[in-house]
Amino acid sequence: MSTVYVRDINSRMARRRLFLITLSLFAAIMIITTFTFYLHDDKLNSQFNDEGSSLKNEGPYKTHGTVLQYATTKGHFTDETLTRYGANLKLNLRHRCPEGSLMMSAKANSYRHGKGKTSKCPKVFIIGTKKGGTTSLYQYLSMHPDFRGIGTNNTKWVGETFYFAQRYGKISLNSYLNLFPKKKMSGDASVDNLLHCKAPFRILKTCGGRDTKVIILLRHPVQRYVSNFMMRVVGRAYKLHSNSSSIHDQLLHDIxxxxxxLGASDKVYPHRASEWNKLLCLFECCQNILYEGLYYVFVMNWLCNFPKENILIINSEEMFWRPAFILKQVLDFVGLKPLSTDSLYEITSHVYNKGVKPFLPQHHMSSDDQELLLSYYSIFNDAIFDLLDWKLNWS
Incomplete structure (x- = not known):
């Protein structure tokens, strides 16, 4: 009996050792695999950053005394920053508005420099792009003593109402206006306002163009695509996506x-940026991640249908690298009193709604898929660079 008992103990110990060895090997493989993919992602991001930057600044927290120094002349920023006022953008023959632009109608012009239906609207609209830093910028503004944001304690829908793009005519205007404080400046951060072709005129008609400020952030479109896809993978609001979702399949679906x-409306994908209006009003029928990266289409729609002098365009990467510098520009643009350098750095020391890195093989975009995606973006990337005088390379 004792011999059998000893053998039984030895057998159990051997199985336990085998189990622990197997578990350790599995854990080691997972750690090595994950580390390899993260290295790949960091290399990819580093490549994007190197190609996408013309800035000499080393980051938001270096050269503390000089980062915040920027010059203004009659309200216009110098070329030391990629931030652009819409008023500085002269629409030449390469960037002309189509004849059907709302701004060319007498009805639209009556609201352009005047008041809208109500004076209770938020004064600031951060309209996108998605995954371009809109949540962080809205939170930074909300920390100013004279600005009060909405939903800032809700990390999911900070500042977002979806009114002018998705809920217009479905809920009352008063229901929308009651979301905002009455005694302080406030803002709306619904990013789909950039994409919806009717949003500029709706905001113009409702809120007026004289005092309404619009802020657009534009991020490297491939990085934005990956970030938006990963948001869908990990986000509970997107039931069709899970860890098994493939970014390759997503791209093919979007295309x-x-x-x-386009075929349903007897149109083909344009080969010239001047045909941008062919892609304009597909928001409701074609909500996908690829469409959201056609920045030139949406920026031109806003410039053609809203007072250009009240539009500020920011490069997202510049805001990621030196947020205090960008926040100072934004405060000046919307008319809030300046803050001290220490306050600016304290406010921008936190990143909100930070994206997640791809963490499984199917979540990484291959070089072939990057080229395929850029084939849809290239002419519009070149056009937005020409329009904004950005010396960048999003290839």
Missing amino acids: KLLNKH
Whole structure:
């Protein structure tokens, strides 16, 4: 009996050792695999950053005494920053508004420099792009003593109402206006306002163009695509996506959907940026990640239908690298009193709604898929660089 008992103990100990060895090997493989993918992602991001930057600044927390120094002349920023006022953008023959632009109608012009239906609107609209830093910028503004944001304790829908793009005519205007404080400046950060072709005129008609400020952030479109895809993978609001979702399949789906709706309206994907209006009003039927990266289409729609002098365009990467510098520009643009250098750095020391890195093989975009995606973006990337005088390379 004792011999059998000893053998039984030895057998159990051997199985336990085997189990622990197997578990350790599995854990080691997972750690090595994860580390390899993160290295790949960091290398990819480093490549994007190196190619996408013309800035000499080393980051938001270096050269503390000089980062915040920028010059203004009659309200216009110098070329030391990629930030652009819409008023500085002269629309030449390469960037002309189509004849059907709302701003060319007498009805739209009556609101352009005047008041809208109500004076109770928020004064600031951060309209996108998605995953371009809109949540962080809205939170930074909300820390100013004279600005009060909405939903700032809710990390999911900070500042977002979806009113002018998705809920317009579905809920009352008063329901929308009651979301905002009455005694302080406030703002709306609904990023779909950039994409919806009717949003500029709706805001113009409701809120007026004289005092309404619009802020647009533009991020490297491929990085934005990956970040938006990962948000869908990990976000509970997107039931069709899970860890098994493939970014390759997502891209093919987006291309198919875009071509389908273009074909339904007897249109083909344009080969010239001057045909941008062919892609304009596909928001409701073609909501996908690829479509959201056609920045030139949406920026031109806003410039053609809203007072250009009240539009500020920011490069997202510049805001990521030196947020205090960008925040100072934004405060000046919207008319809030300046803050001290220490306050600016304290406010911008936190990143909100930070994205997640790809963490499984199917979540990484291959070089072939990058080229395919850029084939849809290239002419519009070149056009936005020309429009904004950005010496960048998003290839």
